[in-house]
Amino acid sequence: MAEERFDFRTLEPKWQKRWAEEQIYKTEWDDTKPKYYALEMFPYPSGKLHMGHVRNYTIVDAIARYRRMAGYNVLHPIGFDSFGMPAENAAIQHGADPAVWTKTNIAEMEKQLRRLGYSYDWDRTVYTYREDYYRWTQWIFLQLYKRGLAYKKTAPVNWCPTCQTVLANEQVEEGRCWRCDSVVTKKNLSQWFFRITQYADELLEDLKLLEKGWPERVRIMQTNWIGRSEGLQIEFTLEPTGDKIPVFTTRPDTVYGVTFMVVAPEHPIVEKICTSGLVSEEKVREIRAFQERMKTLSEIERTSTEAEKEGVPLGVNVINPFNGEPAQLWIANYVLMDYGTGAVMGVPAHDQRDFEFAKKYGIPIKVVIQNPDHSLKAEEMTEAYVDPGIMVNSGPFDGTPNLEGIAKVAAYAEEKGIGRRTVHYRLRDWLISRQRAWGAPIPIVYCDRCGTVPVPEDQLPVRLPEGLVFTGEGGSPLARHEGFVHTTCPQCGGPARRETDTMDTFVDSSWYFLRYCDPHNDKAPWDPEVVNKWMPVDQYVGGIEHAVLHLLYSRFITKALRDMGYVNVDEPFAALLTQGMVIKDGAKMSKSKGNVVSPEEMIEKYGADSCRLFILFAAPPERDLDWSDAGIEGAYRFVNRFYRMVVSAVPMWQHARSLLPVRPGDVAGMTGALSEAELTEAIARSSLTAEDRELRRVVHTTVKRITADLQERFAFNTAISALMELTNAVYAYREQVPEEKQNALVLAEAIQKAVLLIAPFCPHLADELWSRLGYPQSVHLASWPSYDEEATRAETVEIVVQINGRVRDRLTVPAGIDAAEMQKVALASEKVQSLIAGKQVVKVIPVPGKLVNIVVKG
RNA sequence: GCGAGAGUGGCGGAACUGGCAGACGCGCAAGACUUAGGAUCUUGUGCCGCAAGGCGUGUGGGUUCAAGUCCCACCUCUCGCACCA
Numbered sequence: 017m018a019e020e021r022f023d024f025r026t027l028e029p030k031w032q033k034r035w036a037e038e039q040i041y042k043t044e045w046d047d048t049k050p051k052y053y054a055l056e057m058f059p060y061p062s063g064k065l066h067m068g069h070v071r072n073y074t075i076v077d078a079i080a081r082y083r084r085m086a087g088y089n090v091l092h093p094i095g096f097d098s099f100g101m102p103a104e105n106a107a108i109q110h111g112a113d114p115a116v117w118t119k120t121n122i123a124e125m126e127k128q129l130r131r132l133g134y135s136y137d138w139d140r141t142v143y144t145y146r147e148d149y150y151r152w153t154q155w156i157f158l159q160l161y162k163r164g165l166a167y168k169k170t171a172p173v174n175w176c177p178t179c180q181t182v183l184a185n186e187q188v189e190e191g192r193c194w195r196c197d198s199v200v201t202k203k204n205l206s207q208w209f210f211r212i213t214q215y216a217d218e219l220l221e222d223l224k225l226l227e228k229g230w231p232e233r234v235r236i237m238q239t240n241w242i243g244r245s246e247g248l249q250i251e252f253t254l255e256p257t258g259d260k261i262p263v264f265t266t267r268p269d270t271v272y273g274v275t276f277m278v279v280a281p282e283h284p285i286v287e288k289i290c291t292s293g294l295v296s297e298e299k300v301r302e303i304r305a306f307q308e309r310m311k312t313l314s315e316i317e318r319t320s321t322e323a324e325k326e327g328v329p330l331g332v333n334v335i336n337p338f339n340g341e342p343a344q345l346w347i348a349n350y351v352l353m354d355y356g357t358g359a360v361m362g363v364p365a366h367d368q369r370d371f372e373f374a375k376k377y378g379i380p381i382k383v384v385i386q387n388p389d390h391s392l393k394a395e396e397m398t399e400a401y402v403d404p405g406i407m408v409n410s411g412p413f414d415g416t417p418n419l420e421g422i423a424k425v426a427a428y429a430e431e432k433g434i435g436r437r438t439v440h441y442r443l444r445d446w447l448i449s450r451q452r453a454w455g456a457p458i459p460i461v462y463c464d465r466c467g468t469v470p471v472p473e474d475q476l477p478v479r480l481p482e483g484l485v486f487t488g489e490g491g492s493p494l495a496r497h498e499g500f501v502h503t504t505c506p507q508c509g510g511p512a513r514r515e516t517d518t519m520d521t522f523v524d525s526s527w528y529f530l531r532y533c534d535p536h537n538d539k540a541p542w543d544p545e546v547v548n549k550w551m552p553v554d555q556y557v558g559g560i561e562h563a564v565l566h567l568l569y570s571r572f573i574t575k576a577l578r579d580m581g582y583v584n585v586d587e588p589f590a591a592l593l594t595q596g597m598v599i600k601d602g603a604k605m606s607k608s609k610g611n612v613v614s615p616e617e618m619i620e621k622y623g624a625d626s627c628r629l630f631i632l633f634a635a636p637p638e639r640d641l642d643w644s645d646a647g648i649e650g651a652y653r654f655v656n657r658f659y660r661m662v663v664s665a666v667p668m669w670q671h672a673r674s675l676l677p678v679r680p681g682d683v684a685g686m687t688g689a690l691s692e693a694e695l696t697e698a699i700a701r702s703s704l705t706a707e708d709r710e711l712r713r714v715v716h717t718t719v720k721r722i723t724a725d726l727q728e729r730f731a732f733n734t735a736i737s738a739l740m741e742l743t744n745a746v747y748a749y750r751e752q753v754p755e756e757k758q759n760a761l762v763l764a765e766a767i768q769k770a771v772l773l774i775a776p777f778c779p780h781l782a783d784e785l786w787s788r789l790g791y792p793q794s795v796h797l798a799s800w801p802s803y804d805e806e807a808t809r810a811e812t813v814e815i816v817v818q819i820n821g822r823v824r825d826r827l828t829v830p831a832g833i834d835a836a837e838m839q840k841v842a843l844a845s846e847k848v849q850s851l852i853a854g855k856q857v858v859k860v861i862p863v864p865g866k867l868v869n870i871v872v873k874g
Numbered sequence: 875g876c877g878a879g880a881g882u883g884g885c886g887g888a889a890c891u892g893g894c895a896g897a898c899g900c901g902c903a904a905g906a907c908u909u910a911g912g913a914u915c916u917u918g919u920g921c922c923g924c925a926a927g928g929c930g931u932g933u934g935g936g937u938u939c940a941a942g943u944c945c946c947a948c949c950u951c952u953c954g955c956a957c958c959a
Contacts (some may be wrong), residue, residue: 237954731890733888858939859939871940
């Protein structure tokens with residue numbers, strides 16, 4: 017017995033094969049069960065799974081398996097986000113065909129996923145690079161186009177010189193490309209955008225629907241990204257010409273304190289001033305020099321908080337429409353052309369940035385919000401006053417508390433026609449064009465006669481041609497492929513050119529969860545009736561890195577599709593779990609650090625079940641997980657310890673079976689399967705020793721704890737520790753109770769429930785043991801174990817007696833003991849008596865079932 | 875600077891509602907079995923102390939019969955945002 021181990025090398029493949037043959041994870045819609053859609057972020061087929069994937073998928077698999085056993089009809093699919101740069105880079109570097117490269121990698125990754133024993137419905141696998149998928153990605157583009165949600169415009173866009181393509185704002189992190197880390201530059205190009213800004217308000221507002229299901233952190237990140245701000249747009253007038261220059265402010269209450277105005281160096285009014293002869297040639301040269309210098313700075317340098325504010329006066333004034341007073345016009349580095357109107361009013365007394373700027377250049381400071389505590393004097397101020405106060409020097413608003421003033425000034429401005437209330441967002445439209453060939457072609461044709469023409473839906477997909485030549489130079493291979501570029505106009509039949517850009521791969525991934533619901537549909541991307549049954553995703557699990565990117569795009573696409581009537585949910589993902597990273601020696605695993613742990617090697621050495629167990633046990637899912645070689649050894653030991661516990665109990669199990677009545681259909685000599693109910697009944701009829709009852713208590717408490725851990729929170733680590741305690745209790749029982757006195761029924765119950773409980777974590781081990789117990793059907797089709805509340809109650813409990821909050825004694829008392837009785841027992845304790853002798857008992861606080869605290873004085 | 879999270883033994887972590895701090899695992903030590911043990915089973919293991927006992931959840935204060943948990947001030951780390959007008 018001591019030698020026996022779970023032979024994962026033969027048994028894991030055995031069960032994987034059996035599951036596949038019997039299709040036990042195949043999911044069909046079932047009206048009789050509640051649905052549960054468990055989803056993980058599908059992988060990019062890089063070729064090898066890393067530990068991050070394994071953690072992500074093991075978490076979702078445990079959830080899916082638990083829900084399945086708990087009676088849900090579970091949808092748990094997988095797919096491959098298989099368009100994108102790495103395939104194309106492989107083509108450029110090694111001459112590989114991206115399609116072949118991708119296919120090979122997918123095959124490799126599928127193999128690894130199968131070796132981990134995940135309970136996917138493999139029939140639903142989606143591959144975004146296949147025609148039967150990207151055809152519908154193109155279809156979605158056309159639907160957006162039809163409704164004005166996809167459009168082309170020329171704009172300064174982010175350009176990654178390494179990836180040789182444009183990027184969406186979300187894909188630029190601190191001025192660098194999210195994939196390759198190159199510094200991103202600006203280019204003025206005509207590109208396709210999705211009008212996500214039309215949904216800005218709803219995307220923000222509906223975060224409220226996700227308050228329960230999503231981490232606060234992610235909701236905050238999206239809120240910040242959308243960056244809604246309410247304010248007043250005011251038109252100042254350029255004194256010499258009468259040109260209107262609108263500014264946006266969230267502080268209308270400070271408008272009487274304006275002493276200057278700043279516009280971005282790229283602001284069109286600057287050009288007008290320079291070419292109008294309003295200012296001296298010398299001034300123009302000064303302005304041009306400043307503009308040039310700003311251009312050479314990178315976005316990061318220009319917008320960093322540390323950069324000192326600097327600017328150049330334009331030598332002209334603007335007029336404040338509120339009081340008719342002139343204010344100097346400047347250009348400065350700290351005003352950005354692409355936020356608000358590209359022009360801001362300068363109120364140095366009440367804005368720290370304006371204050372610094374004014375101090376540096378000797379611009380006047382005018383106090384218009386008076387500090388109610390100390391009277392502010394402009395010349396004595398060392399920083400802007402930004403706290404609440406009373407409006408002064410503000411014409412009709414003098415004496416108004418400034419917080420009230422915000423609304424009053426805005427209303428006044430609208431009434432007088434000098435301003436209007438507006439809302440600004442930081443969110444920009446989603447730039448989806450990519451100058452890359454390994455993606456879904458944008459289904460648009462340009463015709464000299466008809467202009468921009470969408471490809472008719474019945475002509476989809478616009479196929480990616482085979483045999484593209486990848487050189488890495490001269491733009492996208494698609495644009496150089498004559499056969500692809502030249503086509504005929506779907507409207508007039510004349511010669512036309514295809515759009516040669518493909519779509520951002522984030523478009524592919526912003527609807528895959530819908531396709532999983534109806535993956536084989538070749539008439540439509542999905543049948544709304546089917547999708548509406550499965551959606552929303554009940555639990556989504558993935559890394560925090562998509563907090564804004566994928567999760568925002570998917571929310572937008574879902575809302576747009578909802579408005580078109582193709583889906584009926586407002587939000588695609590009802591609940592989100594952002595799992596922590598897998599780290600090693602305190603750092604993220606990376607090749608350069610040499611601390612990468614390969615899942616393949618771990619499976620080879622310890623088996624999939626041990627890997628899964630360790631990953632779930634070592635840390636709560638949302639926290640970072642420190643990989644430890646010793647830790648996985650421990651998991652491996654537990655797998656074997658559990659295995660021995662069950663295998664060695666088989667004779668006892670058979671004995672238990674023999675104690676129960678023979679049922680019709682039982683075959684002589686076979687163990688036969690014991691139902692939970694049969695066992696419970698038989699135990700109820702038998703008499704139990706104190707040890708039997710104690711073991712039962714542990715068994716039933718464990719079921720209760722693990723159920724709560726899996727149902728209410730994803731506390732796999734404590735669930736597994738409870739399972740370890742149960743295992744320890746079974747060993748202890750068998751060690752302490754002489755064999756002839758051991759209760760076969762109670763042991764059988766313990767074994768049965770233990771195997772069911774471990775099934776979500778170690779599916780191969782569980783199924784092997786389940787079959788050894790004589791069950792013909794997979795454990796994964798069995799019901800989640802139940803527990804008897806009565807059996808979880810202990811007969812006696814240990815209570816703690818404290819004196820002045822310090823533990824002084826421990827007493828064993830009957831479980832049901834009331835407060836008064838507890839108090840009596842506590843005070844009667846010899847130890848307590850000796851400690852309180854000669855002291856005055858001030859108070860006694862009994863906490864039922866837990867402790868008694870005796871407060872003494874003297 | 876703003877926002878979020880975290881700080882508990884040698885290590886990963888537990889303590890969910892204020893009620894025995896350190897469950898469970900790793901590591902370490904001892905014992906049993908053994909030709910052998912890097913297998914297995916058992917026992918011990920926060921720190922100081924021979925003991926009685928004392929001290930212990932980042933720091934300092936507070937509330938409470940009772941604080942890892944609540945309140946106030948602060949320190950450190952991680953992540954996100956950052957001249958957004």
